[in-house]
Amino acid sequence: MVSFTIQNVLIAASDDYATVDVQIVDGVIAAMSTTVTERSRSAGYAYAPNLQAIGTVIDGKNKLLLPGFFNAHTHSSEMWQRGIMSAFPLELWLAELYDFAPLDPEQVYLSALGTAVETLLSGGTSVVDHLVLIPGLELETIAIATRAYREVGIRAFIAPLIQDESLSAGIPSGESAQTHEPYFRTTAATLEIIEEAVRQFHRPDEGINILVAPTGIQLCTDALFQGCIELSDRYNLCRHSHLLETRAQQKLAQEKYGCTAVEHLKRIGFLSNKTSLAHCVWLNDADIAILAETQSTVVHNPLSNLRLGSGIAPILKYRQAGVNVTFGCDGASSNDSQDLLEAIKIGSILHNITDSDYQHWITPRQAVEMASLGGAKGLNIADKLGSLTVGKKADLVLYDLTNLSLLPRTDPIGLLVLGRPTNVVNSAWVNGKQIVADGKVTTINVDELRQELFNRSQWETKRKSETVAQIEAHYRTVMGL
């Protein structure tokens, strides 16, 4: 493990900035110099670093150092369909998505690389990949995504996406009596795959984590949830799921359980301080209280929620209730990018229209904390990650404050969160290992990746999904369209 010292770098300190030196030893933040704030500096105090440089010296001048962000919910292989998905709500969009899902492990590998690169270059050092598994090649899918994340060096939380009901079961029945095809794989077989994945790939110390990740109440039986809870307890795994992304799912929960989805998930014991839940758009106040009480984390995916017309998650209410919130890009078929800074910006300012009292609005500094410490909390790892704290792991990002998109100089974090920063990530480290330098990913050849993505795709216009043709009329009826 290499050691290094970042000298003379700007960091956030209480409500001000400070210029400090930061020592990293064996992948851990070993020491930080006593801070000199910008205010005291402009009042005439000289900059006086008091740390000896250890190892490689990194010049932090005119740069901002922040803890790495978490891309806390995505589906990497959706990259293959970004830009082309129809303007549909989730239920129809899913049908189109699965009609054209990539079935080649090599594609999974390339899109995991692409997801990692875009996340890194927008400030993320961790990614939660709710990974779509190729039927019949489930463990191979997990293996190849693991390989991709290890090669890039990003910290990966691989959450194999599992279900045990067929797609049509995810749409409310309404007045009609609907029957659904049984799912092609048994619940037990699915749980065996996950357990085997844990044995083969779950290596937290090496930056690779497996999560139990039922897709959501809309497509999973209680037996599947309970199997996941058991695995989570046995192997100390985090839990991840979609939750109440759409109004249709809210209806479905009532049909299925006679109560809200949150009440049901609490009853069966899925909610915990190791549980992160993507979307959470259609929760009521009692549901919100349950999330707070169980210390569950909400992963906010604002762009996906707009793109699919899902709605605006009540993020200000979550914050007021003490629920931990962090951000995700969601899969690139519903966003259609993996730019975490974009998700943080929109995920902050979107809520200003939901509460006319501006004193409740999310400030840029709060947004940064949600994206870093909030992400770590959601993965039950806040003791090791998520802030610039001596003793925590060095998952760090250094931003170039001389980039046009961050000028003129005003409030660096304000510019980063509220602006549209491009090409601003100068360096990134995961576990103390540098994986971005001078604005370039150093661990893989990004030009080759581009060439592969180009060669394996072609420009096309709108496709026709056969499944959508089958289910659209029912969807419109049930949803009153």
Added chain:
Amino acid sequence: MVSFTIQNVLIAASDDYATVDVQIVDGVIAAMSTTVTERSRSAGYAYAPNLQAIGTVIDGKNKLLLPGFFNAHTHSSEMWQRGIMSAFPLELWLAELYDFAPLDPEQVYLSALGTAVETLLSGGTSVVDHLVLIPGLELETIAIATRAYREVGIRAFIAPLIQDESLSAGIPSGESAQTHEPYFRTTAATLEIIEEAVRQFHRPDEGINILVAPTGIQLCTDALFQGCIELSDRYNLCRHSHLLETRAQQKLAQEKYGCTAVEHLKRIGFLSNKTSLAHCVWLNDADIAILAETQSTVVHNPLSNLRLGSGIAPILKYRQAGVNVTFGCDGASSNDSQDLLEAIKIGSILHNITDSDYQHWITPRQAVEMASLGGAKGLNIADKLGSLTVGKKADLVLYDLTNLSLLPRTDPIGLLVLGRPTNVVNSAWVNGKQIVADGKVTTINVDELRQELFNRSQWETKRKSETVAQIEAHYRTVMGL
């Protein structure tokens, strides 16, 4: 005037793409080869350009050619305060903005350059600058912004921002009796400045246009509006104004006129096919019908409307009513970037949550048309700009489809609008003159601009606005906070 030919380039053609050659002669699209669609090409037809190359040959392979977009509402000098403005609604935000407004013409020059560069590198070839005038240096402000836009070569619509009531008049009185300081300059003097600006700077053939641009009903008397209408008629000038950005303005219009702002503006004759109106968040159905009937244009500034908590403009209703809509970034103190592709993305997908019927949602192709032809219509220049049409002016943008953010290859326009494209503008031309080549602005030195912006600014944290301290209590009372 140079001539050139773009060969083998992808363009949008009906609901497909075509590979064509495009000839530009004397600043005008002179000819386009018969189109070969991607579908017919993949069906085995060979690519057969049938145009002889004239002038310089530009290789269009793996690139997409679109008409330049319009950044149809911004305030360039707000760039100096981006990133640092408090989380406030418009009325308080304005007070903070003006307490720290730049008063140096050189700053106006630099921020106009910066606004032009960011607009260009995100697909815009025209900018509507609702330009804040330095008191006492009004014509100098207009002169220096004009100089900046001429140097960059972007097409500029300079709309000097004028008012004749003081800032506090923009907040509803509520039950209280409020008196306001008189504005420091008379209505007549203001109109004289505008008329002089028209004489000195209005040169449409050279790409510089002056607009009459009262800031809005909240700070302008009818006399000012009427003076603007007269100038508009006499000199054939377009008209620009803010309209009903906030709920407070909706209240104020009722206090001031006893009717809606739109009804009042119609009555005094401000609305026309030369009138573009920024924001339009708080209109009712009758107001919308008036905009359609008068052929007025709505400029949608989605990011600013979120950032300031103004609300969601009813854009789908405008489109259904036949009102022309285009996009703006708004000033960088309320956005805080001038990335037009970001405004187009958010301004499209934001509305999916306002109408559960996805058949009404804005598609990427519609968004592109709104940003190009919609912008031209709003400036009464659709006969000359806004589409790839033989005979129209060559304001063109060439996008590099091999950039990682536009891969894998799917639907190029879908990727451009719904993704988060970075560094994708390869070339841009205004009036046939190339001003971006190989991803770089060729007309000014952007590194020098960065250095100037850096040198004239400093990192700072939150400031205290004295005006906000004076008016905040009244604002909270009137707005029921």
